[in-house]
Amino acid sequence: MTHQTVRSILNTLSHPVILVDAGRRIRLLNAAAIEQFGDELEGQDFVHALRDPEALDCVERVLSGSQSAEAIIQSMLPVRTTLKISAVRPEGAEELDCRAVVTVTDISHIFEAEQMRSDFVANVSHELRSPLTSLTGIIETLKGAAKDDESARQKFLEIMGREAGRMNRLIGDLLSLSKVEVNAHVRPAGLVDLPKLMEQTVATFTSRSKSNPPDIRFETLGSLDLVPGDADELTQVFHNLIENAVKYGVDGAPVRIRLSVLEQAPGFRGKAVSISVRDQGGGIAPHHIPRLTERFYRIDEGRSRKQGGTGLGLAIVKHIVNRHLGRLHIESEVGVGTTFTVHLPAA
Ligand SMILES: Nc1ncnc2c1ncn2[C@@H]1O[C@H](COP(=O)(O)OP(=O)(O)O)[C@@H](O)[C@H]1O
Ligand SMILES: [Mg+2]
The missing domain is CATH 3.30.450.20 (PAS domain)
Known part of the structure; x- marks a missing residue:
């Protein structure tokens, strides 16, 4: 040759x-x-x-x-x-x-995937360790110094309950994430009545706190048939987005949700549904926006923790929206508020 x-x-x-x-x-x-x-x-x-x-x-x-x-x-x-x-x-x-x-x-991509995996394990360990450290400390105190102090015991039991709740939420979110990842390439099989699903999701927030319910206003524009989707997963998406809008919004200012039907949307072949969740919170600086859907990415870690956040909500949202062949858009203006919009194929 x-x-x-x-x-x-x-x-x-x-x-x-x-x-x-x-x-x-x-x-x-x-x-x-x-x-x-x-x-x-x-x-x-x-x-x-x-x-x-x-x-x-x-x-x-x-x-x-x-x-x-x-x-x-x-x-x-x-x-x-x-x-x-x-x-x-x-x-x-x-x-x-x-x-x-x-x-x-x-082999950069394989190397990066490996790196991401080990970062993820390190993050999970870190997240689990802090409530665990707090629990261990309290157990020591209850065995020793606070042994016969009834009021201290009550206070510590409350903290223990909170920390255990935090671990529980973290594990729940990790399981959700792994479930949607496993199904990432399988199209959802169900059909969903989106306006009804939204009503029900909003109701879980307004009925939860009788004395001071958050002000959530929901409107639907246009009429809509059933859309392809997984009802549990879509509930999770809007639950997360509304929860964030309530948590990171301003007390007393309404959260507005609008569901509208789009005859055409960029990236969609037929009709699409747009669901936007708008708050009037402090907003998000532009450099954070592309990173919000990364696992464990929080702008203010202390604030997220204090409000019971795991930092996994938007990562789950993004995976579910992708699985539904939808799009997630984030628009925000510092000092004015933030709008998260989900576009889903309607046919
Ligand atoms: N509506 C919002 N307004 C301002 N910041 C937000 C909003 N939604 C999400 N964020 C920011 O994005 C981060 C990630 O959100 P998420 O993944 O739901 O985690 P978590 O709510 O558990 O902290 C939050 O910690 C917060 O900093
Ligand atoms: Mg959240």
Whole structure:
């Protein structure tokens, strides 16, 4: 096989491939390798392609007799990327003067997913540890100093109840999140009467506190048939959004919810439903907005905690909306208020 034939074949591969001779010189780069490393490397030492000691060592090992070798390296150019370098000794390629076939695979996304997973575990542990620390402290106090103090006992039992509730909510939210993640690619099978679902969700807030119920106003514009969806999940979405609007809104100012039917919406083929939840709270500075749906992202961690938040509400909302092939929009003006809008396909 000629050099040119080999080049044509290797050019069909999307990963960079570099053929190296016994003297570590580059004999051939395929098109993907030329795109990544430039076209002036043929005939040069491999070091000019990847100036990384581990990558070089990997090639050296194959040149000095190993069947294959692998290395994972971090490259900073032009952005931080993680590359897997693998070198293999080809059999019977003496004709081409090729002693190592080096392939380069960009595994940044796998690396990032791994990183996200370990960050997530660290976050969960951190979130569980603080109520646990508080519970352990109280148990010690109740065993010792406050043993015979009835009023202290009452106070501590109350705190214990609160902390246990917090752990319970966190675990509930984690389970919800994992459930929607598992079903992420399965379309919901049910049909939902959205105006009724909204009425019921609003009622759970207004009936909860008899003395000082939040002012939530709900209106529907236009008439709507049943829409495809999972009723429990959609309830969870609007429950979360309304709860946030009440929590982070201003006491006494109304939360306004509007359901309207859109004949056309960007990104939707047919009719869509728009449900917006608007509060008159302090608003959200623009740089926070893209990050709000990240797990455990809170603008004011102390405030969220004090109000019983887990920081997972919007992450769950986003997953459910995605599963319904919908969109979530967040608009906010500092000092004026915030509107969360969910668009869902209506047919
Ligand atoms: N309506 C809102 N107004 C202002 N900030 C909000 C609003 N909704 C959400 N946020 C911010 O987004 C963060 C994440 O929300 P969420 O995921 O529901 O977590 P949680 O409510 O448990 O803190 C909140 O901690 C808060 O800082
Ligand atoms: Mg919330």
